[in-house]
Amino acid sequence: MINEIITNTIMKKSNIAIVDTGSANLHSVLKACKKVGAMVSITSDEKDLYKSDGIIFPGVGSSDAVMKSIKKKNLITPINNLMKKNHPFLNICLGMQILFDSSEEGSEKGLGFIPGTVKKFSRYKKTENLKIPHMGWNSVNFKSKHMVFKGVPNETKFYFVHSYYCLPKYDENSFATTDYGIEFCSVSIKNRVIATQFHPEKSGEIGLIIYKNFIQYTVI
Amino acid sequence: MLTKRIIPCLDIDNARVVKGISFVDIKDAGDPAELANYYNSEGADELVFLDITASSEKRKTMIDVVEKVSSEIFIPLTVGGGVKSVKDMGNMLNAGADKVGINSAAITNPKLIEDCSKHFGSQCVVVAIDSKKFNNGWNVFSHGGKIKTEKEALNWAKEATNLGAGELLVTSIDQDGQKSGYDIDLLKEISRNVEIPVIASGGAGKLEHFLSAINDGQADAVLAASIFHYRKFKIKEVKEFLKNNKINIRI
Numbered sequence: 001m002i003n004e005i006i007t008n009t010i011m012k013k014s015n016i017a018i019v020d021t022g023s024a025n026l027h028s029v030l031k032a033c034k035k036v037g038a039m040v041s042i043t044s045d046e047k048d049l050y051k052s053d054g055i056i057f058p059g060v061g062s063s064d065a066v067m068k069s070i071k072k073k074n075l076i077t078p079i080n081n082l083m084k085k086n087h088p089f090l091n092i093c094l095g096m097q098i099l100f101d102s103s104e105e106g107s108e109k110g111l112g113f114i115p116g117t118v119k120k121f122s123r124y125k126k127t128e129n130l131k132i133p134h135m136g137w138n139s140v141n142f143k144s145k146h147m148v149f150k151g152v153p154n155e156t157k158f159y160f161v162h163s164y165y166c167l168p169k170y171d172e173n174s175f176a177t178t179d180y181g182i183e184f185c186s187v188s189i190k191n192r193v194i195a196t197q198f199h200p201e202k203s204g205e206i207g208l209i210i211y212k213n214f215i216q217y218t219v220i
Numbered sequence: 221m222l223t224k225r226i227i228p229c230l231d232i233d234n235a236r237v238v239k240g241i242s243f244v245d246i247k248d249a250g251d252p253a254e255l256a257n258y259y260n261s262e263g264a265d266e267l268v269f270l271d272i273t274a275s276s277e278k279r280k281t282m283i284d285v286v287e288k289v290s291s292e293i294f295i296p297l298t299v300g301g302g303v304k305s306v307k308d309m310g311n312m313l314n315a316g317a318d319k320v321g322i323n324s325a326a327i328t329n330p331k332l333i334e335d336c337s338k339h340f341g342s343q344c345v346v347v348a349i350d351s352k353k354f355n356n357g358w359n360v361f362s363h364g365g366k367i368k369t370e371k372e373a374l375n376w377a378k379e380a381t382n383l384g385a386g387e388l389l390v391t392s393i394d395q396d397g398q399k400s401g402y403d404i405d406l407l408k409e410i411s412r413n414v415e416i417p418v419i420a421s422g423g424a425g426k427l428e429h430f431l432s433a434i435n436d437g438q439a440d441a442v443l444a445a446s447i448f449h450y451r452k453f454k455i456k457e458v459k460e461f462l463k464n465n466k467i468n469i470r471i
Contacts, residue, residue: 024313024340031291031316061341123415131417131440133343133386137265137470138222157223157470159296161343161386179221202296202318204260 013039014219017052019079020044021059021095022069025199029058029092032201036212046078054218055079055087059094063118063164064106066094076111083113088218089193090148090211096188096195097166105164114190115169121181133163134180140187140198142176147220148194148213149176149187156206158198160186165197192217223468224434225265225441226458227419228448230255232301234273235281239449256289256297259448262455264295265470268321268389268443271301272364283315290316298346300389309336313344321389323348324362327369327376330383337384346419347380348389349373351406358392358406365393374409381414388414389443391421397446399425407437419443427453427461434467 016038018029026042033040033056041048049055057079059066070076083089097103100110103118110118121132137157142149165184168174176187178197186197194214200207231238236250248254256267269289271282279302286299299312300321309320326332326347337345350365351358351373358373377388390410392403402423411418420439424430424447433439447453456471463469 024344025318027314027316028290028294028318032294035291035294060343129412129415132415133417134222135343135387135417136222136225136440160222161296201294204295207294 014053014215015051016040016054016056016215016218017048018042018056018058019049019070019075019095020073021057021066023058023060023066023094025058025060025093025201028199028201029056032208032211033215036208036215038211038215044073044075046075049075049078049082053088054214055082055089056214057089057091057095059092059098060161061094062106063094063097063103063110064108066098067106067108067110080111080113083111083191083193086192088214089195090214091193091195092201093162093197093199096197097162097164099188099190099193099195100166100168103164113193114166114173114188114195116167116173118164118166120164130181133161134165135161137203138178138180138198140176140178142187144175146175146189146194147217148210150213151209152206158186158196158200158203158207160198162197166195221468223265223470224439224462225419226263226430226455226462226469227266227268227441227443228259228264228455229268229270229421229443229445231270231272231445232282232285233271234278235285238272239446252285253288253292256293259455260293260295263459263471264455265441266296266298267293268298268300270321271299273302276302283311286312286315286317300346300348305332306335306339309340309344313340319344319346319387321346321348323350324367326380327360327362327371330379333380333383333385337386342384342386345385346387346389347385348391349376349380349410350391350393352393353403353406361393365396373406374413377410377414381416385416387417387419389419389421392423395423396421398423399447401425401429402433402437402439402442404432404437407433407439411438411440417441425452427458430458431462431465431467434462
């Protein structure tokens with residue numbers, strides 16, 4: 001299946017920029033892109049972002065650390081501009097959370113691209129005590145179809161690791177949900193920004209399909 | 221709902237898997253990448269590599285192993301063994317590990333847990349607790365179970381959680397290698413007293429043992445080594461058994 005993914009990948013070469021958020025999972029994202037045959041580099045230079053066909057914004061750790069990191073590199077304005085101008089983005093985990101207005105996790109403001117907030121999971125829900133972080137494989141229920149999720153059946157399980165979840169203000173920004181004590185938004189889409197709370201680069205072959213699809217999406 | 225994770229553990233000595241036997245579909249049971257690939261195709265939810273290399277010089281070979289495996293296999297990879305500093309952890313993460321296990325070094329210097337979680341996020345920090353039963357509790361042992369420490373397992377689990385651990389890998393030294401089941405009391409005691417996920421380790425010999433670790437021990441994940449290496453059960457069989465017993469499993 002992996003070989004199929006590679007051989008089927010992109011006839012037209014796409015140039016992908018991974019935003020250097022200083023996060024620990026940059027290398028996994030880089031390796032996943034390479035596996036599906038993308039031309040890819042890790043960068044904190046805004047010129048590279050403007051030149052790219054698509055941008056991947058990964059992130060693990062804390063939202064304040066990620067916001068401070070891109071602020072220090074003067075990337076907030078270019079990222080906001082590119083998102084507004086319909087540049088393709090794939091934002092992963094914390095990369096999704098920083099798209100919102102604010103987070104209970106920290107004091108730094110988010111990018112505010114998607115209206116809404118980021119909240120901490122509550123440990124006591126229903127009858128059982130939930131562990132925090134939400135760590136492991138959980139089902140994603142898609143509300144509609146999108147090219148980036150082509151070939152991904154509804155209720156496919158993906159790998160998650162996070163203690164906070166996104167709460168979009170408008171339902172139209174919630175593209176898929178996942179159940180962890182509550183039904184939370186696990187994929188959000190606005191313009192051409194695709195944001196997943198789970199880690200496609202850690203979700204086996206089905207995750208690589210999302211990378212492959214995204215890379216094709218950047219050159220159509 | 222979130223599924224329970226089944227995690228095979230590979231012991232690595234100087235870049236080679238030890239204890240492995242030649243599986244029918246594997247050419248070289250000593251090659252970490254080949255075995256990792258095999259377990260991935262069998263449905264492993266994560267992989268744990270434990271570096272048991274004795275000399276610190278040879279330990280550098282582990283970086284290459286992690287680099288290679290993480291370029292080929294896209295499921296979470298935890299690496300442990302000999303991690304003593306923030307720098308050691310950073311090296312493993314840069315090579316492609318998703319989580320890093322710390323054990324003896326954290327017992328000597330608990331602040332290491334805090335430093336690592338501040339640096340890389342608590343999701344990367346797995347604190348491994350090796351413990352042995354005594355009277356009404358469990359003693360924590362360091363250095364691969366060789367040295368008895370002052371710490372008591374439940375208190376250490378709580379302390380590690382407060383310091384920023386993202387997950388606990390709880391091994392019963394008494395049960396390890398016995399194939400008579402996980403230490404259910406130990407798991408239950410820790411799991412219901414900490415808010416972070418607990419991985420059960422040590423003692424799997426039968427399918428029922430996995431079920432009991434989850435149902436009675438309240439473990440979030442179950443780890444096993446020899447039962448998978450020696451092909452007593454395939455990961456798939458464990459998963460199907462658990463699924464038939466109403467456990468949420470990724471198949």
